[in-house]
Amino acid sequence: MKPATLAAALLLAALAVLALAAPWIAPSPEALDLMARMAPPSAAHPLGTDELGRDILARLLHGGRVSLAVAGTTALLAALIGTAVGLWAGYHGGRADAILMRLTDGVMALPLLPLLIVLAAVDPAKLGLEPQAANSEAFAIGRIVAIIALVGWTTVARLVRAQTLSVKARDYVRAAVAVGATPGRIMLRHILPNVASPVVVATTLSVGNIILIESALSFLGLGIRPPLASWGNMLTGAMTAIHSAPQLALWPGLAIFLTVLAFNLLGDGLQNHFNPRAHT
Amino acid sequence: MILSRLLQSLAVLLAMSFVVYGLMGLMPGDPIDLMIAADPHLTAEDALRLKALYGLDRPWTERYLRWLGQVAQGEFGYSRLYAKPVWEAMLPALGNTALLMAAALGVALAVALPLGILASLRPGSAFDHAVNLLAFASVSVPTFWVGLMLIVLFAVQLGWLPAGGMETVAAGGGGMGDRLAHMVLPVATLAMAGIGQYVRQMRAAMIGEAGHDYVRTAWAKGCGPARVVLNHQLRNALLPVTTIVALEVGGLFSGALITETVFAWPGMGRLIYESVMGNDFNLALTGLLLATAMTLLGSILADLAYRWLDPRVSLR
Numbered sequence: 394m395k396p397a398t399l400a401a402a403l404l405l406a407a408l409a410v411l412a413l414a415a416p417w418i419a420p421s422p423e424a425l426d427l428m429a430r431m432a433p434p435s436a437a438h439p440l441g442t443d444e445l446g447r448d449i450l451a452r453l454l455h456g457g458r459v460s461l462a463v464a465g466t467t468a469l470l471a472a473l474i475g476t477a478v479g480l481w482a483g484y485h486g487g488r489a490d491a492i493l494m495r496l497t498d499g500v501m502a503l504p505l506l507p508l509l510i511v512l513a514a515v516d517p518a519k520l521g522l523e524p525q526a527a528n529s530e531a532f533a534i535g536r537i538v539a540i541i542a543l544v545g546w547t548t549v550a551r552l553v554r555a556q557t558l559s560v561k562a563r564d565y566v567r568a569a570v571a572v573g574a575t576p577g578r579i580m581l582r583h584i585l586p587n588v589a590s591p592v593v594v595a596t597t598l599s600v601g602n603i604i605l606i607e608s609a610l611s612f613l614g615l616g617i618r619p620p621l622a623s624w625g626n627m628l629t630g631a632m633t634a635i636h637s638a639p640q641l642a643l644w645p646g647l648a649i650f651l652t653v654l655a656f657n658l659l660g661d662g663l664q665n666h667f668n669p670r671a672h673t
Numbered sequence: 674m675i676l677s678r679l680l681q682s683l684a685v686l687l688a689m690s691f692v693v694y695g696l697m698g699l700m701p702g703d704p705i706d707l708m709i710a711a712d713p714h715l716t717a718e719d720a721l722r723l724k725a726l727y728g729l730d731r732p733w734t735e736r737y738l739r740w741l742g743q744v745a746q747g748e749f750g751y752s753r754l755y756a757k758p759v760w761e762a763m764l765p766a767l768g769n770t771a772l773l774m775a776a777a778l779g780v781a782l783a784v785a786l787p788l789g790i791l792a793s794l795r796p797g798s799a800f801d802h803a804v805n806l807l808a809f810a811s812v813s814v815p816t817f818w819v820g821l822m823l824i825v826l827f828a829v830q831l832g833w834l835p836a837g838g839m840e841t842v843a844a845g846g847g848g849m850g851d852r853l854a855h856m857v858l859p860v861a862t863l864a865m866a867g868i869g870q871y872v873r874q875m876r877a878a879m880i881g882e883a884g885h886d887y888v889r890t891a892w893a894k895g896c897g898p899a900r901v902v903l904n905h906q907l908r909n910a911l912l913p914v915t916t917i918v919a920l921e922v923g924g925l926f927s928g929a930l931i932t933e934t935v936f937a938w939p940g941m942g943r944l945i946y947e948s949v950m951g952n953d954f955n956l957a958l959t960g961l962l963l964a965t966a967m968t969l970l971g972s973i974l975a976d977l978a979y980r981w982l983d984p985r986v987s988l989r
Contacts, residue, residue, distance in 0.1 A: 504964040516701040639825040646818030654813040
């Protein structure tokens, strides 16, 4: 394993532990202290406080918890949709393939961020949701997961389809057809294991991208909304205070940058591991 | 071939307009609610009458078809935020975005292509590793944070450059130098985000070409290194890079949304964002469809460029 891959894996493991332990390390990310706004680092607040006097370290940890949970869930959901579409299109071919691939091309051709903004601006009340449920933490997270997954499955779908096309012509698949295995069984037992490694690589690489998209949406006020902390919306606060407290913008951005970098390096390392020849 | 691609794009655009029209109806507030909020004298009966007058009591599929008919006649409606016809609000934004994006693309290519070529000459060297890490950093860094950090450094701490806008709003305005000063930070932000992918493409394409017979022939017949690399290898290696750039041109008109918002640059991305947030339905709808159309056009352009540059490839 390359040292960069190892470092990335260790960093992500440390982040995961910190995110899981956040409620015990820093129990109150939403506690206001209006007397100590934008305070410099001290023993009580190791990274200082933000524009409302909240502890920055606590918000970073809780924000990381949210960002990682959102990105992980979204990547898995997108991989699941993409794999299903790709397997179905590749295995059945013909009209199903043509329709699904046109759909994939269509979604891929859309301008991502403007579309996500419109999706994120949809009023849950007009979808018939109770205000109580619409304001819950679970809904806020589920909503962003759903809209990013809705447009994020296309890369995996294409990969899986291409791989399925080549695998389904192999002798062992034809043998399975000959002994009367059902299409579902063939897809899940014989084809899926052979298309898994590119899906793992693509999904790892996509986590970084999803963190970038989520933080951008949260930054614009359309993703995870305050008081719930996320790395993106911490930067929104920092931007409004940029002249009085420029130091606020440093930590959340650095956290996003390092996490995304780690996921990209890990994905690259996995790619080398699974398919050393494909890499120059 | 090109005709079928155009028809396909038109179908995607039509489907997109249907979906987005539906989504607009699901956004908070509707035009009549906004009128009521603006004018307390309106009664409930007035609101109902207005709804009937504007056809808002009809089902949304029917309204969509009517809207489509008007768009087909070139009638895009009126922008609520700008109090102008949609086109008049959009044209300056289009120009501003094109200026910003073209400058950023130029800077990104000017930095990335030489770096990618130099890195490809000695794969595995310390320089190659450094360039690779830079490329990873560039694709991993959040654009809006780069923008904020540049503002903190150059506008807040050093005070060298303006933090946002297109020119100094003062008596007489700023002139050419002032406008250029306003462009530096947003262009640098956008370029930094683009460099990574160009470096990686350029490097991979150069290494891919290096193994070909014609390159070995060129070395064998005694060409100098500069001639082999620049005249032989580079000309072929630029093909895939051109495709990426052509795809990028499609995103030109909405791709800078975040950077434009951070730097208050009055371009298309910011226009779309503000029209969605400000319930300006006509503007948001037209802006989004224009951005989609440009993206689709960019991908057709990429295919055409590829086929023109490399006659061995034919469109599927």
